Structure formats: C-alpha cells, structure tokens
Amino acid sequence: MAKKNKIMQNRIHLSIAHLSGRETKYIQEAFDSNWVTTAGHNLDAFEQELAAFLDASHSRESEPCHVLALNSGTAAIHLGLVLLGVETGDEVICQSFTYTASTNPIYYLGAKPVFVDSEPDTWNMSPEFLEKAIKDRIRETGKKPKVIIAVHLYGMPAKMDEILQIAGKYEIPVLEDAAEALGSMYKGIHCGTFGELAALSFNGNKIITTSGGGALLSKNEDYIKRARFLATQARDLAPHYQHSHVGYNYRMSNVLAGIGRGQMEVLPQRVEQRRKNNQFYRAHLSGIEGITFQTELSPDFFSNYWLTSIIIDPVKTGGVTREDLRLALEAANIESRPLWKPMHLQPVFADCPYYGDGTSERLFENGLCLPSGSILTEKDLDRIVENIRKRTNTYLATRTLSRWVQSE
Ligand SMILES: *Cc1c(COP(=O)(O)O)cnc(C)c1O
Numbered sequence: 001m002a003k004k005n006k007i008m009q010n011r012i013h014l015s016i017a018h019l020s021g022r023e024t025k026y027i028q029e030a031f032d033s034n035w036v037t038t039a040g041h042n043l044d045a046f047e048q049e050l051a052a053f054l055d056a057s058h059s060r061e062s063e064p065c066h067v068l069a070l071n072s073g074t075a076a077i078h079l080g081l082v083l084l085g086v087e088t089g090d091e092v093i094c095q096s097f098t099y100t101a102s103t104n105p106i107y108y109l110g111a112k113p114v115f116v117d118s119e120p121d122t123w124n125m126s127p128e129f130l131e132k133a134i135k136d137r138i139r140e141t142g143k144k145p146k147v148i149i150a151v152h153l154y155g156m157p158a159k160m161d162e163i164l165q166i167a168g169k170y171e172i173p174v175l176e177d178a179a180e181a182l183g184s185m186y187k188g189i190h191c192g193t194f195g196e197l198a199a200l201s202f203n204g205n206k207i208i209t210t211s212g213g214g215a216l217l218s219k220n221e222d223y224i225k226r227a228r229f230l231a232t233q234a235r236d237l238a239p240h241y242q243h244s245h246v247g248y249n250y251r252m253s254n255v256l257a258g259i260g261r262g263q264m265e266v267l268p269q270r271v272e273q274r275r276k277n278n279q280f281y282r283a284h285l286s287g288i289e290g291i292t293f294q295t296e297l298s299p300d301f302f303s304n305y306w307l308t309s310i311i312i313d314p315v316k317t318g319g320v321t322r323e324d325l326r327l328a329l330e331a332a333n334i335e336s337r338p339l340w341k342p343m344h345l346q347p348v349f350a351d352c353p354y355y356g357d358g359t360s361e362r363l364f365e366n367g368l369c370l371p372s373g374s375i376l377t378e379k380d381l382d383r384i385v386e387n388i389r390k391r392t393n394t395y396l397a398t399r400t401l402s403r404w405v406q407s408e
Contacts (some may be wrong), residue, residue, distance in 0.1 A: 001394060012334045012384060015205040015307060018270065018375040023262030030255045038232065040254030042261055043069055050215060054190045063194055063219035068227050069252035069260070073179040073201025073214035077149070078105035079227050079250060080175045080197040080216055084147045086111050093172075094149040095125040095158075096342040097360035101201075102177045103343050114145055115344040117356020121297045123309075123363055124158035125150050126356065129375055131166050133355040137330035147377055148174045152181035152191045153340070154369070155207070155274075155306035156294055160186045160194045175199070180212070182207050183271035183304040189220075192217050194327050207270055207306050207374075210256040272305045274375035277381065278305040284385040289338045290316030307369040309339060314366070320392055322368050328391035334384055339367035 026042055035041065054065045055399050070076050086092055088110030096115035103127040106113045116133050117124040130148065137145050148167050150158050167174045178184075178197035184191040192198040197220075202213035216227050229235075234247025252260075263270075278293075285291050290313040296303055314321045322338065329336045341364050344354035371384055 006123070008231065009333050012371050012376070013373060014335045014337055014369060014371050015373045017204045017209045017211070018373060019096060019259075020262050020266040022265050023259045026258030026261045027255055035254045038251035038253055040257070042149055042254045042257035043252060046210075046257040046260040046264065047215075047253075049215075053264065053267065054217065057185060057188055057190045057193075059139050062193075066218055066221045066224040068216045068224050068231065069210075069257055070213060070214045070216060070231060070250045071197050071212075071252050071256075072101075072250075073177075073203065074101045074105060075231070075248070075250040076199035076201075076214040076216040077102060077175065078108055079230060079248065081105050081147060081197060082230060083197060083223050083226060084175065086174050090146040091141065091143070092147045092149065093130065093133055093137075093145045094342045094343065095151045095153075095177075096354060096356065097123060097153060097340060097363065098151045098177065098343060099134065099340055100343065100346070100348075101179065103349065106149075111146070113349060113352045115342070115352055115354040115356070116348070117342075117354070117358070118153075118234065118360045118363065119159070120359050120363075122156050122158055123153050123294055123360075124156065124207050125163055126164055126359070127159055127162035129355040129357070130163060131143050133353070134166070134170050134172065136355065137353070138272070144170060144172055146172070149177055150174055150195070150366070151179075152184055153175040154294060154309050155181045155184045155304040157184050157186035157191050157303065158179065162221075164194060173197075175347075176314050178217075179203075180206065180306045181304060183267060185302040187300045188302075191221065194292055195351055196220070197223060202260060202263075203289060207274065208260070208267055208302055210252065210260040213252050213256055213260065215252075252370070257383050270374045273376075274305045274308075274372055277372050277374075277376060278308045278377075280302075280381050281308050281310075281385070285310070285388060286390070288317070289394055290314070290318075290320070291388075291392075305372065307372045309367055309369050311363065311366050312368060322366050325388060325391055326368055329384070330384070332387045334387060335371060337369045339364050339369060340346050 090111040097118040173196040176198035178192035179201035181191040198217040199213040202210040231250040234245040236242040342360040
C-alpha cells in the first residue's frame with residue numbers, strides 16, 4: 001500500500017474550495033462578538049458586499065440589487081418560486097440541461113416542471129423551444145406556466161435578451177439560476193441581475209464558497225423583505241410566537257457569512273484564475289481533432305468558466321469517446337465528470353413534458369467537465385493536458401501499429 005502511494009500521483013479534483021486565508025478573521029469576529037447564529041454583522045456585510053459587486057456593472061439608472069444570504073442555493077430557488085406564487089398544480093418551465101437543484105424545488109411546491117432544451121451556442125435555454133413550450137402549454141392546459149427558470153450553465157450566460165423578450169411577451173417572470181455564474185456577465189451586466197429573482201450558490205465546489213450556502217437576489221426590495229420573513233419561519237410581529245404563513249428555516253449562519261466575506265475579497269482573482277485555466281486548455285487541446293469547447297459566442301458573453309467543458313466527437317478522434325477519456329484521466333488519478341444529465345432523462349422527472357430537439361442529450365453523451373478549480377497549479381494543468389494528449393494519440397498509434405502488424 002505504502003509503495004502504491006509513492007507511485008500514485010496526488011489526486012486532481014474537478015473543483016474544490018479555495019480559501020484565501022482571510023476568512024478566519026471574520027469567523028473570529030463572529031465568535032468574539034458571540035454572534036454565531038443567523039443574525040449578525042458578517043451577514044449584513046456579506047449581503048452588502050455581494051450587492052455592491054453585482055451592481056458594479058450596472059448603468060446608473062438601474063435599480064440596485066438586494067441580497068438575502070441563505071443556507072443553500074436550492075433554498076434560494078425554493079423561496080424564489082414561493083415569492084412568485086407557485087402553487088400545487090402550477091407548471092414551471094425549467095432548462096432541462098442543468099443540475100437537479102434547479103428543478104427539485106418545483107416538486108417541493110407540488111408544481112410540475114416543463115423542460116426546455118438547450119441551444120447549441122451557449123448550451124443554455126433555447127429561446128425557440130421556450131416559446132414553443134409556452135404556446136403549447138397554454139393550448140394544452142388553458143393556463144400560462146407560472147415561472148421560467150433559466151440557467152447559466154458552467155458559468156456561460158444564457159441568451160438573456162431573447163429569453164427576457166419572450167418572457168415579457170407572455171408576462172411570465174424569470175427566475176435566474178446563477179448558481180454557477182457569479183462573476184459572469186451578459187452585455188457587461190452581471191448574471192443574477194436579469195430575472196425578477198435570481199439564485200446564487202456558495203457550495204464548496206462553486207466559484208466562491210461559504211462551505212455551503214446560497215443567496216436570493218432581486219432588484220425588487222419587497223421580494224427580499226418578504227423572503228427574509230419566510231426564511232426565518234415567518235414569525236409575525238408579536239411577543240409570543242405567532243404564525244400566519246408557512247415559513248422555512250433557510251437563513252445562513254453569521255459564522256459562514258464570515259467565510260463568504262473572506263471569499264469576496266478574492267472573487268475577481270478566482271474568476272480570473274478559472275478563465276486562465278480555460279485559456280490553458282484551449283491553447284493545449286484545441287489542435288486535437290474532435291475536441292471542441294463551450295465557448296463565448298461573442299463579446300456580449302463573459303463566462304467565469306466555472307468548469308471548462310469539452311465535447312469529444314468520437315468520429316473525429318478516431319473512436320476515442322468521452323468515457324475513454326474520463327477513464328484514462330481517472331487512471332491517472334484525475335477527476336473529470338460527464339456534463340449534467342438532462343432533467344427530462346432523469347427517472348424522477350420521467351413524466352414531465354419536454355420541448356426540444358435532443359441538443360442537451362447530445363451534449364450529455366459526448367461532453368466532459370475538466371478539472372477547473374482556481375486552486376490548480378500550472379503543473380496540475382500540464383499533467384491533465386498530457387494525459388488527454390496521451391489518450392488521444394495512443395489510440396492513433398495503436399491503430400497504426402495494428403495496421404502495420406496486419407500488413408506484415
Ligand atoms: C450548485 C447549483 C445549485 C444550488 O446548489 P446548492 O448546493 O443547494 O447550493 C443550483 N443550480 C445549479 C445549476 C447548481 O450548479
């Protein structure tokens with residue numbers, strides 16, 4: 001065993017927490033002041049710092065962003081749907097190509113997801129199938145879907161102009177799932193500030209972390225006030241515990257908000273580092289026949305490149321598939337991961353309507369997320385690229401060899 005450890009290189013992870021060293025100061029402050037639960041200075045400050053970051057891209061006339069720190073991104077999406085009035089029997093449109101946290105809260109409320117496929121440019125919600133879905137649901141049920149959940153997958157901004165235009169035409173509010181897209185921008189404006197409401201995640205694998213956590217965002221302060229009330233068990237104003245609404249226990253802890261403050265100090269560097277990883281991969285892999293990248297469509301799209309994601313076309317790689325590549329990396333102790341399996345293919349959502357042309361299925365089939373943490377070193381990146389090159393070239397070499405052997 002000891003011998004094996006010696007030759008086995010250390011594991012490279014897909015995306016892990018990257019602390020700045022500045023977190024402990026804020027955590028200590030929480031302990032020193034005895035504010036260790038779900039109220040306190042770190043929470044207020046973390047919310048303000050997030051709002052200031054998101055507002056920085058806005059034109060002067062734009063409304064300021066309001067922020068509520070919560071204990072997960074899933075909680076933020078759940079509360080967002082509650083605020084937008086989703087109830088039992090409603091339908092909610094959701095991008096199919098996403099992580100299940102975008103979709104589960106629809107079920108929590110007894111509502112039904114309606115899945116919309118991706119377009120091949122950004123891999124996010126197809127405006128064409130969005131409109132088809134809305135029209136068809138109205139025809140089928142006589143009722144408009146209640147909310148549209150749009151996702152910025154792997155940090156890539158969705159085509160927000162088109163999506164908002166359709167949402168506006170049918171007067172359906174958009175809930176933006178920006179869990180993977182803090183620091184990403186569309187037309188110079190931060191993701192998370194387009195929808196009626198938006199969700200962020202600070203899970204350990206995201207661009208910044210609070211160990212676990214999330215935030216609800218809105219330019220409408222009333223929504224955030226209401227969310228604050230609902231997230232703390234919806235307690236009415238009374239000396240005793242009086243409740244007129246169903247509440248939730250969804251608030252972030254003041255201790256964890258301290259981690260968030262330490263992370264906010266390095267957020268721009270974290271975005272820069274993930275984008276550098278992406279550039280590195282492009283520089284070293286773009287030449288390989290059959291490997292393509294999720295790519296910014298135009299200067300309107302600025303991705304934080306939370307995860308660098310590639311498509312492997314086995315026809316062009318000479319038969320090397322996504323799974324071949326993933327297993328080769330795994331054998332070298334490097335973690336990579338297939339793209340999200342679309343929600344309309346998940347057993348738990350099997351009987352939900354789906355509108356699309358198979359784009360997300362094809363992406364899932366051939367797509368791989370490469371290690372993308374801001375913590376990666378140049379040496380790590382070299383090792384990853386080398387293994388991908390080996391796997392793609394070895395195959396060709398073997399084939400040439402076997403042909404040569406045959407012709408002997
Ligand atoms: C991470 C993530 C969320 C929220 O996840 P939490 O772990 O609850 O913070 C939501 N949507 C997407 C697309 C995500 O990647």
